[in-house]
Amino acid sequence: MTTIVVTQQPVGRQMLIGSVQGHRDWTSGICSCFSDCKSFLLTYCCLPCAICNISTRAGECMCMPWFVPGGLLALRARIRTLGGIRGSICCDCMAMWCFPLCAICQMQRELESMGL
Template sequence: MTTAIVINQPKAGMMVGSVQGHRDWNSGLFGCCSDCKSLLLTYCCLPCAICTVASKVGECMCMPYFVPGGLLALRTRIRTLGGIKGSICMDSIALTCCPLCTLCQMQSELHAMGL
């Protein structure tokens, strides 16, 4: 009979990537003019733009309207899926200061990610 000695404890849970992310957004927060389609959709039909973002990340189209903080959750999800640097605090500040530019940035990022 042999005895196994454990030197390193196994890690609990599974981390897919870094918590902090490894890259920046593809477009800046005020880079709205670089993606004319997102810009027009956001400024001409804001509800359509919000529903489009929600459905592209696998959520119900109406989620941002019925869940408090729904847009913040969507932005954080996009950032996490894309491995983008940032924090929930910075996501919240961006959405508070310039929600339309932030939504354009989210749409551009989803397009760049192939979604």
């Protein structure tokens, strides 16, 4: 058995995985709800199921969007960050405010295209 003694800690490491601005756009537009009938029907017929599904696929607790203020906005920002998608919190907020059901469908399609 060998003992390793660390005498100096590493310094100056920065763990930035991707660009803050993202490197690509969403794979489908926000109004492309009819291109994926499965996500469209799930969102429009059982919104709570769709939101819980998105949350667990993104690695969050399925109840997070319901109990955390602004949880859906945070979930959209998480998906955008995970996928390296261009955008901002302001754009996410506008999408969730103006087209909430379409934005939820878009999030489902994006997770599907990312393999999550």
